Amino acid sequence: MKLYYAPGACSLASHITLIEAGIACETERVDLKAKKTASGADYRVINEKGSVPALALDDGGVLTESAVVLQFIADRNPGSGLAPAHGTFARYRFAEWLNYIATEIHKGFGPLWDSANPDDVKQRAKDALFQRFDYVGKRLASTPFLMGDDFTAADAYLYTILRWTTPLKIDVAQWPSLAQFKARVAARPGVRKALQAEGLPA
Numbered sequence: 001m002k003l004y005y006a007p008g009a010c011s012l013a014s015h016i017t018l019i020e021a022g023i024a025c026e027t028e029r030v031d032l033k034a035k036k037t038a039s040g041a042d043y044r045v046i047n048e049k050g051s052v053p054a055l056a057l058d059d060g061g062v063l064t065e066s067a068v069v070l071q072f073i074a075d076r077n078p079g080s081g082l083a084p085a086h087g088t089f090a091r092y093r094f095a096e097w098l099n100y101i102a103t104e105i106h107k108g109f110g111p112l113w114d115s116a117n118p119d120d121v122k123q124r125a126k127d128a129l130f131q132r133f134d135y136v137g138k139r140l141a142s143t144p145f146l147m148g149d150d151f152t153a154a155d156a157y158l159y160t161i162l163r164w165t166t167p168l169k170i171d172v173a174q175w176p177s178l179a180q181f182k183a184r185v186a187a188r189p190g191v192r193k194a195l196q197a198e199g200l201p202a
Contacts (some may be wrong), residue, residue: 001027004046004054007198010066010106011053013058013160017070017153021077027197065095066106067098070153082153092146097146097154106161112168126170137175140150144184150198151188159185 003018003025005011009032018025029038035050037043047054047064052120055063055072063069074083084090110127111117136158139146146154162182165172173179186202195202 001030001057001058003199004028004030004043004052004056005082006030006032006052008163008200009052010160012163012194012198012200013066013153013157014053014069014073015194016156016160016191017073017082019193020151020153021073021080021082021155021186023076059171060142065102066157067095067102070098070157071095074153081150082156084147084152094147094152094154098157100132101154101161103155105129105136105158108132109161109164109168130148130174133172133175133178137177140177140181144181151185155181155185161192 001023003011003014005015005027006029015027030036030043030052031038032050032052035043037046044050046056047062049064051064053064053069055069056094057063063072071083074080075086078085084094108125108129112122112129119124136146143149145151146158159182162172162178172182186195192202
């Protein structure tokens, strides 16, 4: 397998999950503006969506979309505990978190990255995002990880998105449980390894 990623993008969650699952996988950096891979390939030939992550499979297929790629990786090593077993109610709860992060938090950052957006548009986006932070922060005030005591791929996804608060100058300390979660995940050896591989600060 090969993971196509951009440093610090949502693909970091897949990178973390691969390492946490103990799965050997090639990685290749993508320039998202130029749509070129580090080896000079046209990334749109690999993934016509032009976004990351893209996981190239050994059978020639390519899997995309973070919430799906994360489940696929976790299922390659069921013993890792990175996703609950299929058929259990916990699996649906896990999927619920992945989808909430993808649709309500990940996409909520979109307007904040566009420098052309006026301040009022960005403020409305922040207000909506902060309501989501309130909700997730309440959950993490009573449990170390989204699914309880054990780290899962959903935590890798949430951690990755929370890292974006730093360049956008959002003080996550406003939500103590989120700040503690972010530090807790950042301390994991697998997470540190992924950050180092992507040339990112801890």
